[in-house]
Amino acid sequence: MYTQAMDLPDPQAGTLQAVPAPAESALQQQFDGKMDADRKIEPQDWMPDAYRKTLVRQISQHAHSEIVGMQPEGNWISRAPSLKRKAILLAKVQDEGGHGLYLYSAGETLGTSRDQMLEGLHSGKAKYSSIFNYPTLTWADVGVIGWLVDGAAIMNQVPICRCSYGPYARAMIRICKEESFHQRQGFESLMVQMGGTPAQREMVQDAVNRWWWPVLAMFGPPDADSPNSAQGMRWGIKRISNDELRQKFVDATVPQARILGVTLPDPDLKWNEARAQHDYGVIDWDDFWAVVNGNGPCNKERLATRVKAHEDGQWVRDAALAHAAKQRARALKEAA
Ligand SMILES: [Fe+2]
Ligand SMILES: [Fe+2]
DSSP: OOOSOTTSOOTTTTTSOOOOOOOHHHHHHHHHHHHHTTOOBOTTSOOOHHHHHHHHHHHHHHHHHHHHTHHHHHTTGGGOSSHHHHHHHHHHHHHHHHHHHHHHHHHHTTTOOHHHHHHHHHTTOSOOOGGGGSOOOSHHHHHHIIIIIHHHHHHHHGGGGGOSBHHHHHHHHHHHHHHHHHHHHHHHHHHHHHTSOHHHHHHHHHHHHHHHHHHHHTTOSOGGGOTTHHHHHHTTSOOSOHHHHHHHHHHHHHHHHHHHTOOOSOTTOEEETTTTEEEOOOOOHHHHHHIIIIISTTHHHHHHHHHHHHHHTHHHHHHHHHHHHHHHHHHHHHHO
16 A cells, blocks of 8 residues: 555654755756656656646545445445345445545645545545445346446446556556456346346336436547647556547447347437447536536535545544544553
């Protein structure tokens, strides 16, 4: 795990010779050289302010998405139809909490505290993935989230395993392995439901109809409307463009839908022989921006639940700090 203890004193402080700091242009050149050579930037390395800020924003948004993303499916843990499904769902929702923790830790290595990041989320200043502002109306939604939402997350996140910032890239390797389990459990649950009664099949189709378009929007605005993407590419933070990722996702999902026996709700979706890719219909970006800007079906509920969970957990943090202080005092006493 990355450093959790940035407030600890440096044991070597004061023993090192002061080295004159290189001029900023030389540092910038070194940084650019690392970008050109596709080498990693580590927390102790010099980096431009804008690179640091972009990473803090992206990593914290990513962490927020993981922990807010626990809510739509968490709502179904007590209503899972069998012990097996409940155990799988519990494990998956716990994984998402873990992803949030790795990512907050990666964000902390950039000099921003977890409290600062959480304050951004709780005050509504920081964003999280808009997909989690949609409701989970039936049990089929849980399977569809695994299949499509986690499937889209994998498509988005595998390239981040090669991100130029070391702690973020390393966190993503484990996260992607777990996301793969999430996708498979969703698909398998849907396969079972599609083999059930006509009412079950209808429930799955209804969930697919509601989630398909918001999932396509998860990849972000079209490349033509993404002015920051070029800088992200240069910095090795973004490796594949929004539209390319969306296309890869559509192409991978169409055969899976066929195996499941569901229809993807897009009359324009068809194979384009010349492009050797699927064409698909127009995404409703007005709906996407309305949800991003706080007006989705569940934005207020999600944020209120998150803030309450944080407040309810205050005693755990207090107890952990008191325990750590006691242990430190005991260690000091023993050392004396
Ligand atoms: Fe996750
Ligand atoms: Fe996941």
